[in-house]
Amino acid sequence: xxxxxxxxxxxxxxxxxxxxxxxxxxxxxxxxxxxxxxxxxxxxxxxxxxxxxxxxxxxxxxxxxxxxxxxxxxxxxxxxxxxxxxxxxxxxxxxxxxxxxxxxxxxxxxxxxxxxxxxxxxxxxxxxxxxxxxxxxxxxxxxxxxxxxxxxxxxxxxxxxxxxxxxxxxxxxxxxxxxxxxxxxxxxxxxxxxxxxxxxxxxxxxxxxxxxxxxxxxxxxxxxxxxxxxxxxxxxxxxxxxxxxxxxxxxxxxxxxxxxxxxxxxxxxxxxxxxxxxxxxxxxxxxxxxxxxxxxxxxxxxxxxxxxxxxxxxxxxxxxxxxxxxxxxxxxxxxxxxxxxxxxxxxxxxxxxxxxxxxxxxxxxxxx
Amino acid sequence: xxxxxxxxxxxxxxxxxxxxxxxxxxxxxxxxxxxxxxxxxxxxxxxxxxxxxxxxxxxxxxxxxxxxxxxxxxxxxxxxxxxxxxxxxxxxxxxxxxxxxxxxxxxxxxxxxxxxxxxxxxxxxxxxxxxxxxxxxxxxxxxxxxxxxxxxxxxxxxxxxxxxxxxxxxxxxxxxxxxxxxxxxxxxxxxxxxxxxxxxxxxxxxxxxxxxxxxxxxxxxxxxxxxxxxxxxxxxxxxxxxxxxxxxxxxxxxxxxxxxxxxxxxxxxxxxxxxxxxxxxxxxxxxxxxxxxxxxxxxxxxxxxxxxxxxxxxxxxxxxxxxxxxxxxxxxxxxxxxxxxxxxxxxxxxxxxxxxxxxxxxxxxxxx
DNA sequence: CCAGCTTGCTAATGCGTATAAGTAATGCGC
DNA sequence: GCGCATTACTTATACGCATTAGCAAGCTGG
Numbered sequence: 001x002x003x004x005x006x007x008x009x010x011x012x013x014x015x016x017x018x019x020x021x022x023x024x025x026x027x028x029x030x031x032x033x034x035x036x037x038x039x040x041x042x043x044x045x046x047x048x049x050x051x052x053x054x055x056x057x058x059x060x061x062x063x064x065x066x067x068x069x070x071x072x073x074x075x076x077x078x079x080x081x082x083x084x085x086x087x088x089x090x091x092x093x094x095x096x097x098x099x100x101x102x103x104x105x106x107x108x109x110x111x112x113x114x115x116x117x118x119x120x121x122x123x124x125x126x127x128x129x130x131x132x133x134x135x136x137x138x139x140x141x142x143x144x145x146x147x148x149x150x151x152x153x154x155x156x157x158x159x160x161x162x163x164x165x166x167x168x169x170x171x172x173x174x175x176x177x178x179x180x181x182x183x184x185x186x187x188x189x190x191x192x193x194x195x196x197x198x199x200x201x202x203x204x205x206x207x208x209x210x211x212x213x214x215x216x217x218x219x220x221x222x223x224x225x226x227x228x229x230x231x232x233x234x235x236x237x238x239x240x241x242x243x244x245x246x247x248x249x250x251x252x253x254x255x256x257x258x259x260x261x262x263x264x265x266x267x268x269x270x271x272x273x274x275x276x277x278x279x280x281x282x283x284x285x286x287x288x289x290x291x292x293x294x295x296x297x298x299x300x301x302x303x304x305x306x307x308x309x310x311x312x313x314x315x316x317x318x319x320x321x322x323x324x325x326x327x328x329x330x331x332x333x334x335x336x337x338x339x340x341x342x343x344x345x346x347x348x349x350x351x352x353x354x355x356x357x358x359x360x361x362x363x364x365x366x367x368x
Numbered sequence: 369x370x371x372x373x374x375x376x377x378x379x380x381x382x383x384x385x386x387x388x389x390x391x392x393x394x395x396x397x398x399x400x401x402x403x404x405x406x407x408x409x410x411x412x413x414x415x416x417x418x419x420x421x422x423x424x425x426x427x428x429x430x431x432x433x434x435x436x437x438x439x440x441x442x443x444x445x446x447x448x449x450x451x452x453x454x455x456x457x458x459x460x461x462x463x464x465x466x467x468x469x470x471x472x473x474x475x476x477x478x479x480x481x482x483x484x485x486x487x488x489x490x491x492x493x494x495x496x497x498x499x500x501x502x503x504x505x506x507x508x509x510x511x512x513x514x515x516x517x518x519x520x521x522x523x524x525x526x527x528x529x530x531x532x533x534x535x536x537x538x539x540x541x542x543x544x545x546x547x548x549x550x551x552x553x554x555x556x557x558x559x560x561x562x563x564x565x566x567x568x569x570x571x572x573x574x575x576x577x578x579x580x581x582x583x584x585x586x587x588x589x590x591x592x593x594x595x596x597x598x599x600x601x602x603x604x605x606x607x608x609x610x611x612x613x614x615x616x617x618x619x620x621x622x623x624x625x626x627x628x629x630x631x632x633x634x635x636x637x638x639x640x641x642x643x644x645x646x647x648x649x650x651x652x653x654x655x656x657x658x659x660x661x662x663x664x665x666x667x668x669x670x671x672x673x674x675x676x677x678x679x680x681x682x683x684x685x686x687x688x689x690x691x692x693x694x695x696x697x698x699x700x701x702x703x704x705x706x707x708x709x710x711x712x713x714x715x716x717x718x719x720x721x722x723x724x725x726x727x728x729x730x731x732x733x734x735x736x
Numbered sequence: 737c738c739a740g741c742t743t744g745c746t747a748a749t750g751c752g753t754a755t756a757a758g759t760a761a762t763g764c765g766c
Numbered sequence: 767g768c769g770c771a772t773t774a775c776t777t778a779t780a781c782g783c784a785t786t787a788g789c790a791a792g793c794t795g796g
Contacts, residue, residue, distance in 0.1 A: 022514050022539060024782060035746050040784055053744055070533065072514040076453050077782035079444035080751045087492070113495065122512065123493045124455065127485040144490065147443045147453070165438075169390050392752060403776050408754055421774055445752035448781050 023069040032065035034058060039066070043073070044083070079147060088116055088337055089151035091126040091142070093158060105154045108176060111330025112152065119338055124148050146171060150341045152333050172340035176333050178221050178349075186340060188332045188349045192222060193229035195322040195353035196306050199273060200233025202320070202355070203302060207363050208271040209239060212264060214282045215275035217250040226275050226306045252285035258293035261286075265301065270364035276307025276321075283309065283319065298362030305360075320358030325351055391437040400433035402426060407434070411441070456484055456705055457519035459494040459510070461526065473522045476544060479698025480520065487706050492516050514539060518709045520701050540708035544701050546589045546717075554708060556700045556717045560590060561597035563690040563721035564674050567641060568601025570688070570723070571670060575731050576639040577607060580632060582650045583643035585618040594643050594674045620653035626661035629654075633669065638732035644675025644689075651677065651687065666730030673728075688726030693719055 021027075025039040032039070042054055042062040054062075065071075075085035090112060092105055116123050126145050142162045145151040150172030153163065158175065160182055166173050167184050178189035203211055213230045215223060227246060234241040249255040252274075264272075274282035283305050290297055297303045305321040332351050339346055393407040400407070410422055410430040422430075433439075447453040458480060460473055484491050494513055510530045513519040518540030521531065526543065528550060534541050535552050546557035571579055581598045583591060595614060602609040617623040620642075632640075642650035651673050658665055665671045673689035700719050707714050 022537070026782080036783080037746060037748090037785080038744090040782095041745090044784070053742090055744065058744080070511045070514060070537070072511050074448070074453070074782055075455075075515055076444045076447035077751090078784080080442070080448050080753090080781090081783045081785080082751060083784060113493065117495060122515075125481070125491040125493060127481060127490070143440045144443050147447065147490075394752080404753085405755080405776065405778090406774090408752095409775090412754070421772085423774065426774080442752055445781090446754080448751090448783090449753040449755085451781060 023071045028066045028069055028071050031069065032061045034062060038062065084149050086121055087124050087148040088121045089124050089126055089145040089148035091145050091151055091153050093155035107326035108330035111327035112334050115331035115334035150337045152176060152337055172337060174333050174337040186336055186346050188329060188336055188351060190324045190329060191350040191352050192225035196226045196229025197233035197236060198355050199304050199306060199321055200230055201237055203271045203304060203361060204237030204239060206361060208302060210269040211271045211273060212269050213246045213273045214252055214256060214286055215248050216252060216277055216281055217248055223275055230273060252282045256285035256289050258289045261289040261293050271302040273304045273306060276305060280310035297360050300365055302361035317360060318358040320361040322353040322355050324353055391439045396434045396437055396439050399437065400429045402430060406430065452517050454489055455492050455516040456489045457492045457494055457513040457516035459513050459519055459521050461523035475694035476522065476698035479695035480702050483699035483702035518705045520544060520705055540705055542701050542705040544697065554704055554714050556697060556704055556719060558692045558697060559718040559720050560593035561600065564594045564597025565601035565604060566723050567672050567674060567689055568598055569605055571639045571672060571729060572605035572607060574729060576670060578637040579639045579641060580637050581614045581641045582620055582624060582654055583616050584620060584645055584649055585616055591643055598641060620650045624653040624657050626657050629657045629661050639670040641672045641674060644673060648678035665728050668733055670729035685728060686726040688724065688729040690721040690723050692721055
């Protein structure tokens with residue numbers, strides 16, 4: 001007889017159907033013959049100390065009931081009730097799975113996924129850019145991430161104002177890539193300074209005494225850091241630094257001529273270090289000039305690259321330099337985010353790069 | 369001190385900080401001098417038709433108040449109240465971000481992400497292999513997906529019993545790949561039958577009158593479908609089918625010899641069609657036999673492949689055949705899942721493959 | 737034998753939002 | 767001038783879970 005049950009799920013879901021109640025704690029409770037509160041206590045204390053005031057017998061009944069119903073907590077409800085839901089957001093401003101794998105954050109995500117899984121978090125992918133749907137890509141779109149316990153942001157075009165708001169609200173946010181302009185925003189990044197310094201010290205240890213850095217005319221942190229590390233490396237090796245050691249130019253391919261190269265060598269320079277950029281301009285320029293000048297490396301001079309070679313030069317001899325540990329960066333970002341979520345102090349934001357011996361450096365000529 | 373204030377947000381968040389109450393609808397309401405419900409009505413009707421029963425004057429007051437407080441809705445609360453969370457799960461039984469992009473579900477995910485974003489869904493990534501954290505990778509791990517409104521499954525080794533359970537519970541589930549053995553399980557798959565038929569008809573239109581399919585000894589649906597389509601294509605073109613048209617063998621590379629090939633040709637066969645498998649065995653066998661026999665394609669005979677060539681043969685001339693539209697398959701899977709979640713009828717599960725003209729077929733010899 | 741503790745559970749409440757149901761106040765037809 | 771619809775709201779409630787106050791029973795000790 002279908003009484004006007006006051007029961008569950010009443011007037012809602014007018015047309016759409018969230019039907020098929022997946023099991024709730026209340027149903028688990030009914031099956032186990034306890035109250036909903038007990039279920040909550042048992043399930044949330046599962047990982048915690050056993051100190052909860054629930055008898056082992058009841059606990060077991062509840063666990064069995066939950067398992068047999070396939071109970072899974074509703075993340076929204078958990079969040080709302082001010083607990084955690086064990087979800088970490090990943091918000092990228094380009095498609096997370098782009099057609100062009102090269103220019104993607106894919107390598108980072110490998111590390112992100114692994115670390116998140118290891119820590120018992122699941123990932124929620126929020127996609128920013130491709131919101132081709134009905135949604136205006138307004139700032140509210142960013143707000144979705146608050147469903148998760150915290151969020152990782154990837155990409156250059158992050159709307160700073162919105163992020164600032166989240167940080168101010170105390171929502172755990174980590175940016176992948178250095179981001180110091182926003183006070184209080186946590187980030188992780190690669191330690192270009194140390195890595196660049198190491199490359200220089202490697203060259204010094206091979207016997208090079210005069211080394212020149214070729215870089216583009218660019219003030220991105222990534223460039224600045226490399227130059228800084230380069231100069232630090234020189235100093236650590238007791239070699240002369242100063243403005244002469246850095247060749248900064250707008251268009252390396254045009255300005256690094258074979259003549260220029262020869263003149264450096266005549267001045268006693270035996271090794272060259274190229275900044276890494278999107279285009280690999282400095283690296284290409286140095287290689288090109290050496291080839292044109294009929295100079296071989298590492299025979300006549302040594303070349304190093306402060307980063308990884310562009311993919312179209314993958315077949316060529318490996319440049320001495322370093323690799324950005326993208327997997328580890330992703331993992332580090334997750335660690336930091338997890339720390340923030342847990343209210344712990346954030347850890348070291350810099351991740352060391354991996355030195356790559358390569359095949360483009362050797363002892364300077366005349367010093368075998 | 370520290371009276372036991374009954375106020376808002378009390379004993380919660382022991383260590384972590386959900387801090388700094390951002391404004392709630394209730395505060396907006398107070399400022400605007402209306403009830404919380406009115407705020408909700410105004411804000412949620414914003415995008416909808418203007419037909420809501422709120423005067424323009426009140427509406428404006430509410431909007432102003434919301435703006436001045438910087439109100440942003442809490443997604444957790446929205447989703448809780450709406451009884452759905454706008455999350456779609458993606459469960460794959462290999463790492464979702466595998467290091468080796470080639471052998472992954474990556475191409476599907478491209479389409480999945482795009483379509484999900486277009487429909488306003490976010491994705492939750494579950495990984496079978498990496499067994500979310502502390503969880504034993506037991507069958508219960510599968511239950512995690514119930515957190516989402518529905519879930520997409522990728523991979524061959526899906527535990528059918530568990531899936532069955534979910535389907536029976538009414539949890540929306542879609543499998544990527546044909547899966548007819550489980551009554552009621554929704555799936556999307558590529559239409560190998562039509563695509564194979566089309567390849568055969570293409571050959572027929574070039575003038576071929578006797579065509580042979582070379583396939584491996586395998587009863588996977590993917591193989592069966594291709595054979596079915598092949599035979600359908602023959603029939604549609606009015607060509608002889610029957611068992612002679614299909615060469616089924618355990619090891620094509622051993623059994624498809626140059627002699628065998630010649631004997632077929634002597635019998636009047638002018639075109640050969642290879643099944644696609646993981647290894648590409650049939651295709652390699654046909655190419656190898658032709659090469660060894662000194663026969664050229666498409667000069668002396670025509671070759672077609674019912675699928676895409678293995679990646680190591682990517683540099684070779686493109687085989688005539690078809691490509692599985694992986695992006696579209698991913699998108700179709702999301703569409704179907706969204707339909708299930710919304711309680712609508714599922715749509716067409718088959719996605720058409722793209723015919724690829726290629727360079728390995730031509731008119732039969734003697735018919736220019 | 738009862739105050740006072742501990743153990744093991746339940747009842748009640750709140751998180752922020754959406755929405756059904758209710759209530760005045762007004763307009764309209766007859 | 768009354769019934770009834772419409773407009774413009776407000777009140778009440780539910781969503782699923784966490785949390786805390788409370789309650790009953792069993793135990794301890796003086």
